[in-house]
Every structure is written in C-alpha cells, then in structure tokens.
Amino acid sequence: MGIKRRKFLKIAGISALGVVAKPVRDALAVANPIEWLDKKLGGFTPFETLLHLFHRPVGYKPGEALTGERWAMVVNVKQIDEEIADACMEVCHRVHNVPQIDNPRHEIKWIWHAEYKHVFPGQKHEHIGEKYKHAPFLVMCNHCENPACVRVCPTKATFKRKHDGIVLMDMHRCIGCRFCMAACPFGARSFNWIIPWPRERAGTIPRFRKDKEPPNPEFPTRVKGVVEKCNFCAERLAKGQIPACVEVCQEAAKKKGKEPALVFGDLEDPDSEVRQLLRSHYTLRRKPELGTNPNVYYIV
C-alpha cells in the first residue's frame, strides 16, 4: 500500500480537472453566460448560493415568487362577517404556528377583529349606525411605509424590506426589549410572554395548536421572549402564493358569489386590484395623522 505524494497529487489534479471540465465546456457553449448562470443557480444570486451551502430556506424558489414594489391590503368591511373573520384568524395563526394562548394578557395575535371604536378611536361618535358599531373590523400590522417600530428597534430585528415594503420580523435576532411594542400605534405586535408551546412538551417537537395539529414545517418556530406580528405572508409570496387570509376570503367569496373581504396587491401597479378598489371606493386608514403611512386600507 501507500501512495507516493507525487502520485496522489497527480491523480487528484486530473480528477479535479474532470469535475470542472464539463460545466466549463457547457459555459463556453452558451451564448448568454449571465442567463446560463442564472439558470444554474435557480434564480439565486451567487452570494445566496454560497450561503445555501450552509442553509437553504425550505421551499423558496425566486423564479416563482410574487413580486411587487409596495404590497398593500384593502379590507372591505361590508363583506366581513364573524365567520369570515374567524376563518382568516384561524388560517393565519395555523400557517404561522402562532401559539394559541387563552390568557388575554399573554395572547399572541397576527390578525384579529375589533369594533369600530377601537379600530378608529379618533373617529367614534355616539350616533354611528348599529351595523358599523359592532361590525368585525379585521386588523393586523399595517406594514407602514414609515414604520415607527423599525426606527426604534436596537438590533434591526424588525426591518422594512427594501424591494416590496413589507415590515418583517427576525424572531431569531430579537432580544425582546419590546421597544417596538411601545412604538407601534396600532397594537399590532405580540410578545411571547411564556414558552410558546405547552410546557409538558418543552424540549420535544413543539406542537402549538390546541387541536394537536402538527406545526407548519415550512414556517420557523419561535422561542419565548421574542416579539412577532403579521408578515403579509412573505414566506407564501416567495412561493407565488397570496397571503393565507386573502386566499380564504377569495374562496369564500367565490362560493357565495360576493366580493372578497380582503384584497391584496401592489400599490405601485396602477392596474392592480387594490388600486382599482382605491379608485372606485372611499377608503380609510388607521391613524393617518401620525404619518406612518399605513398600507392597509378600509372600505366601510
């Protein structure tokens, strides 16, 4: 036995050439090398590809992603009833593995419904019609264009995504100082006051929901002591899907032959459905006087 060093190097060198040769030949054969590289990398940048040697996000394919410059939501309150509102909350909290906690002090909610006087506290008056008074207004993070929460975060754990304006939350960087909760004028943020899954199963596979359904493996879990909120389903947009709550509303609307309660689209695209709705209806935004410039609009 025993290979001499010189011989080993020779074999290794020839093998390496063999591995490299084919892609090099392919590369020389294509007309547009950038296009070729793009195809090879599956739409990811070379830097991302390098990162993916260590970690690859589950199910993310940039080629299929829905893209927009400024995502926005229109909430058509006329179309919302308790049933729709509950369906939206249920699906959102399920796909995002949101811990179900009954104690309202420790509650975590990404989307929920509230009465007019709570959603528009500056606009309430005593003679408002009954059908508006108790209508379930769906509320969530407004994905403000000028978000106060992002400004105050000391670690950039919450940030506004440059290319589409979604305000995101990195639950793995958050230190839990809760400055963002003090800063948000809409109460959109929740904190994990307790361990997010039942204690008796702490340390085992986390199961979040009461009905013992397994968590959505495509969405990261969180630990206690971090803040979370609606992310406009950024993880679904990346796969070409619309937000879960909007999807539920569309299906319900199709079944009943009505207009959907939630509409999602790109505000920068003049032909988008949200822009059409904003043109044809009078809409409200929550606390516009604060200058955060919310991207969630309400048709009342």
Next chain:
Amino acid sequence: MLEKAFVGGRKYWILLACLLGIMGLGFIMWLWQFRVGLGITGMSRDVSWGFYIGQFTYLVGVAAAGVMVVLPYYLHHYKAFGRITILAEFMAVGAVSMCLLFILVDLGNPVRALNVMLHPTPTSVLFWDMIVLNGYLFLNIFIGWNVLSAERKGSPPPNWIKPFIYLSIPWAISIHTVTAYLYAGLPGRGFWLTAIMAPRFLASAFCAGPALLILLCLIVRKTTRFDPGKEQIRTLGSIVAYALILNVFFFVCELFTVFYSQIPGHMDHFRYLFFGLEGHGNLVPLMWLAFALMTTAIILLVIPACRRNEGILTVACVLTVIGTWIDKGFGLVVGGFVPNPLHEVTEYWPTVPEALITLAVWATGFLIISVLYKVATTVKVEVEVGG
C-alpha cells in the same frame, strides 16, 4: 484601595449579608423568569413595560444627579462640595449599575443582549442609551477612583483627569435626556409625546438624586467617622427645593396643555392615572399620594427654618424620594400604556416574583454603594486624621 472594603465592623458585614440575601432570593426568582419567560410578571400584551423599566427610568435620574455636586465644585469652585463629590460619584456608579441590570432583567432574551452591539442601529434611541449609560458608568468609576487615590496620597488630582471631569458634566445631562427620548418620540403614545419630557425628567432627577444623597450623607455621618458636613447637606437641601418646585411646575405645564386642548388621546392617560378610566383605577390612590408627598415636601423645603432643621429636612427628603419614585418609577411608564392604542383598558400591577427581582437589583446597587462608600469614607478619615 479596594482592601478597605474588606475591613469593617460587625454592622458593615451584617448589612452586606442582608443585601446578599435579598440578591440571592431575587436571583432565584430571576432564574425562574429566565426559564419560563416574562409571563411571571404583571406585564401583558397591552402594558408591555412595567416595574423594571420604571425603576430603570427613575435610577437614570438618580445617577444623573451626581452632576448637581460635581458642577458647583468644578465649574464654580464651590469648595464645600469637594468633601462629597466622591459620594455623589459613587452613588451614580451604584445607580447606573442598577439601570443596566434592570434593562437586562427586562429583556425577553438576555442571552442575545450583545446583538445591540453586533448590529448597531443609530436610529434606535435604545442603542444610544446603551452607549451613554455605559460611558457614564466608566466615567464615574474612573474619575472617582483617581481623585480618591490622589487624595489618599495627599496630592491634588492629576491634571489629565480634568477633561474627563468636564466631560462627565454634559454626559450626566445626556443620560437622562436620551432616556426621556426613549419615550418622547413614539407617535402613538399621547402621554409621552411631549417636548417637556426631557426637562421634566431632569427636574425630577435633580430633586430625587440629591434627596437620596442627603439621606446617604446622614447615614454616613451616623455610621462612620466621616462627616459629610452641615453646609454640604444644607446646600443640597436648597437644590432639592428648587428642583422639586421645577418638577411640579413642569407637570402643571403638561396638565395645562393636555386639559386645555382637550385632545382625548393625550387626556385619557391622565384621566386613567388620576381618576380612573372605564371603572379601572388601580393607580389612582398612588398618584394622588405621590403629589401629596411632593407638595408637602415643597412646603417643608421652602420654609427656611424647616429646611435648615436636619430632622425636618430628612423627612422632606424621604417624601421627595417616595413621591418622585411613584410618579416616575411607576405612573410614568404604566400611564403611557393605559389606555392602549386601540383605546382598551388593561391594567398593570407587579407580581411577587417581579417585586422580588426588582428588590434584588436595588440590593445589588446598594451593595455597590456600600462597598464604595466604605472605601471612600475610610480613605477620607485616614487623610483627615493623618493630616
């Protein structure tokens, strides 16, 4: 010099043992909090800051108040304060240490605390607060220790320390200004959204801090052979009087703007604190008590005969410390969160474990102050007896 801290009488060791006992108990509670989460406190989704951040805010003020002794001595050559600058500086060291600990126990993920330095974010006031507080801690330890060392050797403080001393004066103002900016720039919180927040913070700091310092001086006089001095305490008393009046005046300015403008988003927090809102009024008796205490203290302090009587001055200082503590360490933080942005009322009250952790942080601060004061007073007595 630190060896002086290890030589002491029975009472000194009993004091340290008691403080360590409280710290131990609080530490066990903190371990529990660390394991199961901040849910063991009284905080909630709506009132997301509570006792911890309240104490932090109050103690930043106590720390900043060191400047009320340093400034007259170094900038106006008010010689009498030379005797107690070290006490003011060491009190500031204890107070800033407590501030940093309160931030740490309030974090949901303390193990990630260094993310603040790993991902520095200049738009965040908390980032700047971290810088100014740590800087102030360093300045006070550095200056205090060097000046005391020089005094022990019988020489004047070295000239190179002077720039640090001059820097520490605006730095003291900065720690409390930046802390006020934590609150005063948040768009949705009408209670805090006021330009007078920083001046009000400074005014309450400059009465609460010197009042606490007077009490500490009286304890030092009673328990050591070092006498901080009659004139020193008397001057501090005048400072407390002026600052306390300013504090209440600024509060009245706030009340006028809020209630004369009648803007609900600003008014409702005050209504909650002083009259209760929608049947909720946990804090009402406390807030009235705070202002009763501060008003009584003002009356005692503005009458010269009362202020110069050390017994009455002591009472006034105790009233000032408690009154400003309720106002700033409790009402100011909680009041900003009630009602919440959706105008719903969720009340806050600290839980027992939360109170014990809070107490333990205070005990830690007082342990630091006790040890540093032991060193300082021993050195001072040695110099006086030797000289």
